[in-house]
Amino acid sequence: MLETRLDTARIRAARRMIAPVFLDTPLYRCEALEPVLGCAVSIKLETANPVRSFKGRGTELVAGLLAENGPRAAVCASAGNLGQALAWSGRGRGLDVTVVASRFAPATKLDRIRALDARLELVDGDFEMARERAVAIAGHEGVRLVEDSLDIETCEGAATIGLELLDSAPAFDAVLIALGGGAMATGVGHVLKTFAPGAEVICVQPSGAPAMTRSWRRQRVVTTESTDTIADGVAGRRPIPEVLDDLLLVADDAVLVEEASIIAGMGLLLDRAGLVVEPSAALGIAAILEDRARFADRHVVTIVCGGNVDAGSYRRWVGMGLDHKP
Template sequence: MRLDLERIHRAREQIDPVFLDTPQYPCDPLGEALGCRVVLKVETLNPVRSFKGRGTETALARLQEAGPLGEVVCASAGNLGQALALGGRRRRLRVTVVASSAANPLKLARMRSLGAEVVLVEGGIEEALAAARHHADSTGASLVQDSLDLATCEGAATIGVELAGLPADLAPDTVLVSLGAGAMASGVGFALQQLRPTVEVVTVQPEQAPAMTLALRAGRVVEVGAPDTIADGVAGRYVIPEVLADLQEVVADALLVSEAGIVEAMRLLHTHAGLVVEPAAALGVAAVLEQPDRFRGRTVATILCGSNVAPADFARWVTDAG
């Protein structure tokens, strides 16, 4: 296991407070609709509308501790890039984000508005990562790679520290974590394993972007086809072996959900909690929808990890789901 609890606690001192101590509360109307007690952990009420600032703040702080820092680069579908751009602007650093030309236009626009230079490449996140590595090698910029960079995992782990601090009457039996490359799932899973070891950590991924889930089930990296999901924030194709090893130590189960389930979960969160979330943030609710017997009568916490969704897309999906 690469993560360390002492470093995670130190990360809380390095992260901009705007990303910390986010709302976590029971949503009774949603729980009644789902047949279990639901605790929402809302990571969308910050300048980049996602949890990613926890990891980028930690990464930038550690890079600055190591020596002078001029430019940072990352590959991103949008949320990591926004968070890195915000942190870089605050520290007066140059930030380059490499993204797929097919990336969410809203997220691309927000990265640029935060001061990042956005470079588009053909292909998916893997091709963007290859280009970001080349940029780092050729310019001397520091590469921040989501999930492989331990700081992104330990920054995200501060979510788990906060969940572990819930009062006894709200303590979850299960925490559902959206799964992409694995920074949030490995970080939250590790923190809860250390601080609330009785809590079951369950990851959730789209059926149409199942790479890490299939690897967890097989116990090894497996080949999968290209992702085809509306949940662009978790739509990776390849698995980082080091992150897979971390996840194997802290995850109790790994679930897959349908596209229809994701959209219905977004609708329910809007109807019963008044929240607009992006598809990747609705995976936990989708899991309860599609496997109600597994969670019936339990206290289930789910992390709403982002709300960067184009209004037109959200309206179309929610209207169709209704």
């Protein structure tokens, strides 16, 4: 049995606490991508829900437990998606939600957090500064601090994606998981390594935000001074030791990809799959583009984890000047 912090029985039980709108998301072969990528590709689509990312799976657990027996208020730091999801889950249960985010986060993410009735506090720095501020608010106000990837609910919520992947037919050879704080990677990885250990669990991170990947490779926490990537959702600098420990148990590999590959992946997902995704959600396709030989003729699942992008940035990235045809 895997000795991660995650618990399989709790993950199964989690499905009952999560609003159905976040569960049983589409999983389908996308053959139009395959001539370009040289392998069979299935998409697990986490964007067709009220917050357009997978984060609702975790925040439903957090908010559900709080509504049962916790304080009626919570605060989180967020690159934007966790905050939206916590705001959505909290609103439905009458919780007060505060989100701390970088003022450099995509405007659409910040707008949606506000629209969901959360209190939004902006810091003049990056995600790590938002984390510090959220800790301070929680201490000062005595509300629940929700820490992405550290709090087990965020990992076990994401792990429900893994349960859904197990039913995939035909079975897949590898799953590509965007790596940021590690909740999705440890969650999905825990389930796959428990029930389908033959499937390769591959984490993908931008070269411009490599802290967790470097940490995984060196088997100890490695931090970075800064990040430089359009993949705002995964741009952390300070991996959490407990999450790294879990990741070391469940990930078969962690790879870094270039910005140009992320943009090419977004363009391919648009033109060949009809999917608008945020940069973090194109990391899996980017990994295939950078190492076609590795995946040749295998069946790969990529989790399309979020679709919150500013329209202007998105159009610039995938815009008119580019041609993504093979």
